[in-house]
Amino acid sequence: MPVPVGPEALVPRLRAICGDAGVLTDPAQRRTYESDGLTYHAELPGVVVLPTSTAQVAAVVRLCAEEGVPFVPRGAGTGLSAGALPRSDGVLVVTSRMRRILEVDVEARCAVVQPGVANLDVTRAAAPHGYYYAPDPSSQQVCSVGGNIAENSGGAHCLKYGFTVNHVLGLEIVTPAGDVVRLGGKVAEAPGYDLIGAFIGSEGTLGIATEITVRLLRAPERVRTLLAAFPTMDAGGRAVSAVIAAGVLPAAIEMMDALAIEAAEAAVACHYPKGAGAVLIVELDGPAADVDAQFAAVTALCREAGATELRTATDAAERARIWKGRKSAFAAVGRISPSYIVQDGVVPRTALPEVLRRIADLSAESGIRVANVFHAGDGNLHPLVLFDDAEPGAAERAAEVSGAILDLCVEHGGSITGEHGVGVDKACHMPDMFSPADLATMDLFRRAIDPAGIANPEKLLPTPRLCGEPPGVRTDVHPLVASGEAELF
Amino acid sequence: MPGTTPPPQPPRPPAEGRGADPAAPATFEDLLSDCVHCGFCLPTCPTYVLWGEEMDSPRGRIHLMGQSRQDGVLTGTAVRHFDNCLGCLACVSACPSGVRYDALIETARADVEREHERPLGERLLRAAVFALFPYRGRLRLLRGPLRGYQASGLSRLLRRSGLLDRLPPSLAAMERLAPPLRPAPRLPERVRARGRRRATVGMLTGCVQGAFFPQVNTATARVLASDGCEVVIPRRQGCCGALSAHAGRAEEAARFARSTVAAFERAGVDVVVVNSAGCGSTMKHYADVLANAAGGDGWARRAERLGAKVRDVTEFLADLGPAAERHPLPIRAAYHDACHLSHGQGVREQPRDLLRAVPELELVDVANPDICCGSAGIYNLLRPEPAAELGRRKSADVRATGAPLLVAGNPGCALQIAAAMGADGEAPAVAHTVQVLDASIRGLPPAHLLGGRRGG
Numbered sequence: 001m002p003v004p005v006g007p008e009a010l011v012p013r014l015r016a017i018c019g020d021a022g023v024l025t026d027p028a029q030r031r032t033y034e035s036d037g038l039t040y041h042a043e044l045p046g047v048v049v050l051p052t053s054t055a056q057v058a059a060v061v062r063l064c065a066e067e068g069v070p071f072v073p074r075g076a077g078t079g080l081s082a083g084a085l086p087r088s089d090g091v092l093v094v095t096s097r098m099r100r101i102l103e104v105d106v107e108a109r110c111a112v113v114q115p116g117v118a119n120l121d122v123t124r125a126a127a128p129h130g131y132y133y134a135p136d137p138s139s140q141q142v143c144s145v146g147g148n149i150a151e152n153s154g155g156a157h158c159l160k161y162g163f164t165v166n167h168v169l170g171l172e173i174v175t176p177a178g179d180v181v182r183l184g185g186k187v188a189e190a191p192g193y194d195l196i197g198a199f200i201g202s203e204g205t206l207g208i209a210t211e212i213t214v215r216l217l218r219a220p221e222r223v224r225t226l227l228a229a230f231p232t233m234d235a236g237g238r239a240v241s242a243v244i245a246a247g248v249l250p251a252a253i254e255m256m257d258a259l260a261i262e263a264a265e266a267a268v269a270c271h272y273p274k275g276a277g278a279v280l281i282v283e284l285d286g287p288a289a290d291v292d293a294q295f296a297a298v299t300a301l302c303r304e305a306g307a308t309e310l311r312t313a314t315d316a317a318e319r320a321r322i323w324k325g326r327k328s329a330f331a332a333v334g335r336i337s338p339s340y341i342v343q344d345g346v347v348p349r350t351a352l353p354e355v356l357r358r359i360a361d362l363s364a365e366s367g368i369r370v371a372n373v374f375h376a377g378d379g380n381l382h383p384l385v386l387f388d389d390a391e392p393g394a395a396e397r398a399a400e401v402s403g404a405i406l407d408l409c410v411e412h413g414g415s416i417t418g419e420h421g422v423g424v425d426k427a428c429h430m431p432d433m434f435s436p437a438d439l440a441t442m443d444l445f446r447r448a449i450d451p452a453g454i455a456n457p458e459k460l461l462p463t464p465r466l467c468g469e470p471p472g473v474r475t476d477v478h479p480l481v482a483s484g485e486a487e488l489f
Numbered sequence: 490m491p492g493t494t495p496p497p498q499p500p501r502p503p504a505e506g507r508g509a510d511p512a513a514p515a516t517f518e519d520l521l522s523d524c525v526h527c528g529f530c531l532p533t534c535p536t537y538v539l540w541g542e543e544m545d546s547p548r549g550r551i552h553l554m555g556q557s558r559q560d561g562v563l564t565g566t567a568v569r570h571f572d573n574c575l576g577c578l579a580c581v582s583a584c585p586s587g588v589r590y591d592a593l594i595e596t597a598r599a600d601v602e603r604e605h606e607r608p609l610g611e612r613l614l615r616a617a618v619f620a621l622f623p624y625r626g627r628l629r630l631l632r633g634p635l636r637g638y639q640a641s642g643l644s645r646l647l648r649r650s651g652l653l654d655r656l657p658p659s660l661a662a663m664e665r666l667a668p669p670l671r672p673a674p675r676l677p678e679r680v681r682a683r684g685r686r687r688a689t690v691g692m693l694t695g696c697v698q699g700a701f702f703p704q705v706n707t708a709t710a711r712v713l714a715s716d717g718c719e720v721v722i723p724r725r726q727g728c729c730g731a732l733s734a735h736a737g738r739a740e741e742a743a744r745f746a747r748s749t750v751a752a753f754e755r756a757g758v759d760v761v762v763v764n765s766a767g768c769g770s771t772m773k774h775y776a777d778v779l780a781n782a783a784g785g786d787g788w789a790r791r792a793e794r795l796g797a798k799v800r801d802v803t804e805f806l807a808d809l810g811p812a813a814e815r816h817p818l819p820i821r822a823a824y825h826d827a828c829h830l831s832h833g834q835g836v837r838e839q840p841r842d843l844l845r846a847v848p849e850l851e852l853v854d855v856a857n858p859d860i861c862c863g864s865a866g867i868y869n870l871l872r873p874e875p876a877a878e879l880g881r882r883k884s885a886d887v888r889a890t891g892a893p894l895l896v897a898g899n900p901g902c903a904l905q906i907a908a909a910m911g912a913d914g915e916a917p918a919v920a921h922t923v924q925v926l927d928a929s930i931r932g933l934p935p936a937h938l939l940g941g942r943r944g945g
Contacts, residue, residue, distance in 0.1 A: 142529055331527040
């Protein structure tokens with residue numbers, strides 16, 4: 001193994017690869033990349049590169065591999081688990097200039113795109129042909145397809161359509177050694193290991209996707225959207241259970257509580273029913289006759305569960321208005337609180353009412369407000385923990401509440417993340433969910449692909465670093481290790 | 490340099506006075522902290538669309554503003570990225586957290602003007618622009634020579650010679666963008682309502698608008714009068730201060746704002762109608778323009794009162810409803826959203842509704858309506874290269890509509906797009922929304938707006 005050099009030593013060679021305009025060394029410029037969508041974690045990248053082609057990405061990674069310098073991939077920087085947290089001793093590889101849609105192949109029902117293309121732009125390119133790209137995270141107009149690959153992003157409609165992993169047919173990746181490898185293609189079936197499945201959700205630890213072939217779906221014949229207001233979260237939860245029990249599979253079932261409704265109203269004036277304790281958005285899509293029959297059933301079930309108001313969107317504009325409140329909810333919370341933590345956890349749907357009650361208890365005990373926005377259909381919670389960072393100790397108490405919510409999820413047989421990923425933020429929580437043998441197997445796989453450990457190190461899997469330690473490169477011996485209270489393994 | 494660790498984060502400065510008095514205006518630090526770094530602004534930012542880098546996005550610029558405040562140092566890098574901002578405010582429309590980027594960038598630019606020494610060439614160019622543009626009298630003096638130059642054929646000769654390519658980009662941009670000038674009629678101080686008087690309104694004639702686009706002002710006055718408004722046009726009005734405010738020349742902007750406020754107070758009108766998007770956007774926020782400037786509290790209240798009376802002409806006409814008959818105007822027209830109308834004032838539907846009400850006019854939308862055309866006040870003079878690139882992109886979107894007439898609520902946009910389209914093919918005719926209404930009310934043929942072009 002070579003003796004690692006500092007990333008500044010690579011600058012002349014990086015310039016030769018990406019051109020002067022593709023390499024950022026100015027400290028003020030680099031600092032704008034210090035965090036992704038989760039600003040709680042920040043670190044100045046050693047150097048930032050903005051490649052424009054697969055060849056440039058491969059050359060940059062090969063150089064990193066030769067010199068033993070770590071690299072961190074970044075798309076649009078909207079991630080919420082600090083998966084794109086840079087390293088001061090590494091190279092940040094940003095794909096924001098690789099944003100060409102290379103092909104829309106209507107006959108093969110797929111599109112080939114570069115990783116920096118925004119999620120929604122795939123649908124925009126396919127729409128004139130009557131097709132769309134199904135995964136739709138709330139940040140879909142911004143977040144990149146490459147970032148979606150890293151995080152295995154979902155979205156409101158993954159209840160029916162699944163996550164990113166269900167919609168990728170082929171990948172061109174640059175491995176941590178700098179080799180360009182093709183996985184899959186336009187044909188759905190391939191023998192051998194499902195490496196596409198392994199790569200998607202690997203959070204940049206197995207390399208960088210440089211070209212992505214995604215499946216396009218035919219736009220449904222009919223889409224109907226219902227907004228139902230309930231006096232309480234319990235009543236809303238009963239409606240969700242009733243709908244699923246009736247054998248209806250909506251494209252999406254979303255729920256928001258009173259606090260989240262207040263924030264969305266302040267941000268985008270979505271005019272959800274006033275005074276509601278919960279709203280439910282139910283969307284059905286498919287053949288017209290099926291949708292109409294199911295819609296009648298869902299409407300009746302909501303009424304039975306105690307809905308106080310029901311609204312139906314009849315055209316695309318009304319549907320967009322209903323969704324606007326939901327899709328802007330995270331950032332909208334900025335209107336009602338100076339700071340907040342977006343949590344992301346999963347519980348079995350049957351445990352939803354119990355977990356929501358326990359979250360309310362946690363909130364009451366700590367005096368920390370929690371707004372709830374979630375994909376009710378698949379139990380993917382997004383509690384928003386609100387605090388004022390100007391108030392001493394508030395951030396720590398909020399972090400405690402946020403962590404306790406994750407414990408609740410695991411306790412009820414759920415997961416510490418539904419779609420935001422693990423990144424740096426939740427690496428410490430991985431042992432809550434997985435046994436040492438589970439984690440060791442994952443680590444073995446990671447090391448098979450990245451033996452030198454330079455691809456987004458210290459993300460996803462817990463590392464010898466101690467939990468609660470601030471992010472960054474430790475240059476000295478940790479005090480607990482020095483005192484013999486802890487040991488590195 | 491690479492490899493160093495980030496400077497330690499000092500504690501946030503206390504929010505001055507906000508805790509003690511909740512009604513106190515938000516400080517710059519409060520406004521900065523409203524940004525939660527979600528990135529929803531990125532795809533609507535014209536420079537992010539061009540270059541795909543964080544520091545030329547609204548989120549990145551807000552980060553740079555935070556750095557400057559934290560470190561107490563305004564770096565040349567930060568200034569360059571602030572200068573790159575077009576001030577189109579598309580990010581304000583896109584932001585779910587309600588970040589006041591408009592207020593942030595104006596404050597940042599005022600800091601730049603106070604603290605940063607620009608290179609000599611830039612200083613001279615800016616001094617020349619601001620010694621000329623806000624003053625209608627000086628602009629009028631230019632009209633004679635400019636008309637002579639255009640009439641002589643020298644302009645065409647120069648454009649064909651390729652000599653323009655060798656001029657400094659800013660000078661070449663000025664030449665290309667200079668509007669074809671027509672004789673300027675003089676507006677009376679008071680225009681009587683036609684028929685029953687339904688309202689009495691003040692009208693801003695503006696600096697650039699008044700000197701270079703007098704036909705837009707006469708059309709505005711005629712349409713207002715035809716729809717039953719008595720139009721008061723105060724003689725002693727000048728530039729509203731928008732150009733200066735957008736460039737961070739806070740004191741200069743405040744001076745213009747004060748005299749505009751005074752002029753319309755004297756006119757005693759309930760509504761001030763504005764036909765230039767950039768002016769209306771600034772005048773609606775006069776309270777901000779005068780809040781931080783010296784000159785006493787009285788002005789803040791007066792500015793707020795006047796700001797509340799300001800309406801874009803299309804906003805006002807749509808609320809008022811038509812009185813005069815609209816005659817058929819068989820034209821296919823593409824409507825372009827001027828940033829300071831759509832993002833700055835939220836006026837999107839009103840001009841479209843007014844145009845759709847013209848019989849036989851076919852209205853088409855332009856793709857990517859949220860992205861700025863690159864005109865952006867004086868941006869196309871100060872930063873000609875990105876402005877031209879954005880103009881080329883807008884040009885392609887407008888051309889795809891196949892419309893022979895481009896309608897916009899801001900003359901700067903129309904000129905910028907027409908210039909870009911002329912550079913790579915035939916340029917469409919351009920008109921302000923009120924010019925189309927004026928032609929329809931007067932029963933003029935499409936040729937009046939189209940020149941020699943076919944109606945489409």
